[in-house]
Amino acid sequence: MPTAPAASLYEVVLAIHIIAVVVAFGVTFAYPIMFAVAARQDPRGLPLLHRIEYTIERMLVNPGLLLVVIAGVYLASKGHYWSDFFVQWGLGAVVVIGALVGSVMIPTSKRAEQIATRDLAAGGGGETRVELSDEYRALVRRLTRVGTLLSVLVLVTIFFMATHTGA
Numbered sequence: 001m002p003t004a005p006a007a008s009l010y011e012v013v014l015a016i017h018i019i020a021v022v023v024a025f026g027v028t029f030a031y032p033i034m035f036a037v038a039a040r041q042d043p044r045g046l047p048l049l050h051r052i053e054y055t056i057e058r059m060l061v062n063p064g065l066l067l068v069v070i071a072g073v074y075l076a077s078k079g080h081y082w083s084d085f086f087v088q089w090g091l092g093a094v095v096v097i098g099a100l101v102g103s104v105m106i107p108t109s110k111r112a113e114q115i116a117t118r119d120l121a122a123g124g125g126g127e128t129r130v131e132l133s134d135e136y137r138a139l140v141r142r143l144t145r146v147g148t149l150l151s152v153l154v155l156v157t158i159f160f161m162a163t164h165t166g167a
């Protein structure tokens with residue numbers, strides 16, 4: 001029976017690159033559903049969701065992004081892709097993603113956690129129907145806008161990576 005040839009190191013690193021993309025960004029596409037369900041069903045869960053959001057960004061998105069870059073650098077060097085558009089786009093994308101996660105997403109979700117906690121305490125704490133402040137809504141709008149931009153950027157980057165043609 002013929003045996004399949006062993007995967008090359010390049011293929012293994014490519015698999016690591018793709019796994020890191022899934023681990024870093026997969027869950028982020030589910031955030032809008034989580035927040036919509038919490039806001040409708042029980043807003044008391046919102047502070048915890050914001051805490052989960054920024055903890056995921058610290059523990060999964062940032063390290064995942066680092067692994068994407070390390071594996072990407074190996075692939076670009078080994079495959080002689082440095083002058084290709086898709087690699088330059090990828091480098092730009094990781095810089096923008098890293099900067100927006102660190103300077104907007106993490107601090108804004110921390111602030112949203114604090115303000116939601118304050119609003120819920122002011123509203124009595126026991127009810128499932130509570131009035132959240134304009135300040136909280138403005139923070140959520142920023143998280144939604146920047147989060148959507150990041151999701152689109154990830155999808156466009158995957159498109160450029162997957163459709164590139166030879167060196």
Ligand code: HEM
Binds near residue numbers: 017018021076090091
């Ligand atoms: C958010 C950032 C990134 C995402 C989402 C991403 C995604 C992907 C995906 C899904 C593939 C597999 C494509 C396929 O096999 O058809 C891939 C391949 C690749 N990526 Fe990335 N990537 C990112 C960043 C980078 C960076 C920063 C570099 C270089 C420094 C890079 C270099 C490469 C290379 C060289 C390949 C292999 C192309 C091939 O062998 O055909 N990527 N990337």
